[in-house]
Amino acid sequence: MLHPYDDPSVPYRSQQDQTTINSQPTVAGTPVYSENAPGFQQNPPSPPPSNRRSSGRLRTGAIIVLTLLLAIVFGTGLFAGWEYGRGTSTPAASKSGTGVLQPGTNPTATVPALTGNNSDAVREAVIAKVRPAVVEVDVTTPNGGALGSGVIIDKRGYIVTNNHVVNGAKSIGVVLYDGTRVPAQLVGTDPADDLAVLKITPPAAGLTVANLGDSSKLQVGQEVLAIGNPLGITQTVTNGIISALGRNVNEQNGAVIPNAIQTDAPINPGNSGGALVDMQGNLIGIPTLSAIDPEFNTPANGVGFAIPSNRVQSIASQIIQTGKVTHTGRAALGIRVQTVDATLAAQDNLSIDHGALIVSVVPNGAADQAHLQAGDVIVQIDNKPVNDISSLGDALLGKNPGDMVSVKVYRGNQQLTVSVKLGELQAG
Numbered sequence: 001m002l003h004p005y006d007d008p009s010v011p012y013r014s015q016q017d018q019t020t021i022n023s024q025p026t027v028a029g030t031p032v033y034s035e036n037a038p039g040f041q042q043n044p045p046s047p048p049p050s051n052r053r054s055s056g057r058l059r060t061g062a063i064i065v066l067t068l069l070l071a072i073v074f075g076t077g078l079f080a081g082w083e084y085g086r087g088t089s090t091p092a093a094s095k096s097g098t099g100v101l102q103p104g105t106n107p108t109a110t111v112p113a114l115t116g117n118n119s120d121a122v123r124e125a126v127i128a129k130v131r132p133a134v135v136e137v138d139v140t141t142p143n144g145g146a147l148g149s150g151v152i153i154d155k156r157g158y159i160v161t162n163n164h165v166v167n168g169a170k171s172i173g174v175v176l177y178d179g180t181r182v183p184a185q186l187v188g189t190d191p192a193d194d195l196a197v198l199k200i201t202p203p204a205a206g207l208t209v210a211n212l213g214d215s216s217k218l219q220v221g222q223e224v225l226a227i228g229n230p231l232g233i234t235q236t237v238t239n240g241i242i243s244a245l246g247r248n249v250n251e252q253n254g255a256v257i258p259n260a261i262q263t264d265a266p267i268n269p270g271n272s273g274g275a276l277v278d279m280q281g282n283l284i285g286i287p288t289l290s291a292i293d294p295e296f297n298t299p300a301n302g303v304g305f306a307i308p309s310n311r312v313q314s315i316a317s318q319i320i321q322t323g324k325v326t327h328t329g330r331a332a333l334g335i336r337v338q339t340v341d342a343t344l345a346a347q348d349n350l351s352i353d354h355g356a357l358i359v360s361v362v363p364n365g366a367a368d369q370a371h372l373q374a375g376d377v378i379v380q381i382d383n384k385p386v387n388d389i390s391s392l393g394d395a396l397l398g399k400n401p402g403d404m405v406s407v408k409v410y411r412g413n414q415q416l417t418v419s420v421k422l423g424e425l426q427a428g
Contacts, residue, residue: 370407
């Protein structure tokens with residue numbers, strides 16, 4: 001089967017062969033956002049603040065079945081032709097003007113240094129520091145309502161949430177920590193990263209703003225807290241650890257979350273768009289989805305995923321400044337490829353029975369400029385072997401636009417090694 005890897009007309013499409021984890025309790029093999037689990041009630045707009053906070057029960061509403069089906073790919077590349085870089089550099093668009101995130105001026109709780117016997121005090125201080133920056137996002141859609149979470153990241157009233165929370169919204173409301181409900185405007189979205197930015201008018205008392213941490217410094221095993229509105233129960237905190245880093249989550253609508261943070265802190269319907277924080281009170285990820293056990297078609301215990309804060313900062317800064325993403329940060333090889341197996345090798349008379357066959361190259365793209373051509377079979381990137389399209393994606397994981405990579409290919413019976421300067425995938 002042919003797979004479009006770097007088609008400029010559909011830059012975020014992803015249709016590779018992949019091993020899936022079933023996250024849809026009613027449809028085998030099709031993971032979904034946690035908001036779409038059976039029985040989860042999407043909610044209409046909140047009642048007035050005077051009686052809203054006294055009720056912890058989930059409000060009634062229509063169940064919205066999103067068409068965005070997810071496939072979770074553990075440790076494999078998404079598009080063998082491109083991949084997100086893990087670098088922490090900020091695009092030029094976010095280095096000046098309105099794209100620079102502005103911290104809050106409201107006082108926040110001080111988090112003491114963690115010692116051997118004060119873990120409870122530290123945890124409580126982190127919660128006190130971050131929870132006022134986490135909001136509930138209520139969405140009205142043509143089919144009813146939806147509920148999610150959001151995080152205030154700028155004192156001017158900018159809030160980051162998931163694109164799937166606000167997708168198709170007719171109107172959006174935000175409920176602040178003190179129960180005040182305010183209208184919100186959608187500034188811009190990035191469906192490819194499942195991120196969106198909202199804007200509210202800050203109250204006279206100002207806003208508590210979450211501090212974005214550096215997700216590149218995270219370590220597997222460190223403790224984290226998830227704060228959001230699971231099942232409509234406001235300001236709920238769950239705790240756990242970072243279970244893994246560098247997970248690639250692929251959504252069939254084309255959205256991809258590369259280098260996602262995996263955590264066992266419970267992520268439930270309504271947590272999407274909330275805060276994943278470290279024990280210093282830094283926002284290190286935006287919880288987005290959880291997996292479903294394929295055997296029992298029920299939510300998997302402790303398998304949730306979050307978008308890394310470095311990616312959040314890059315994307316949100318661009319949306320705040322321009323209303324859209326101007327720099328994707330995705331390294332592009334500029335090819336369309338197909339997995340080589342024994343059948344394809346015999347059919348196309350290839351000299352090798354594994355690798356990634358280049359079907360076409362994007363004109364003037366990275367591969368084209370390095371004189372790679374259709375019919376070449378990629379078998380290695382730098383020192384990493386390439387046996388199929390998934391391992392090609394693995395080999396490109398962590399690369400950034402402008403990086404030089406060594407690409408080993410078979411061209412007929414001849415083996416060549418070509419240096420390729422990776423390009424950047426253009427925003428769609």
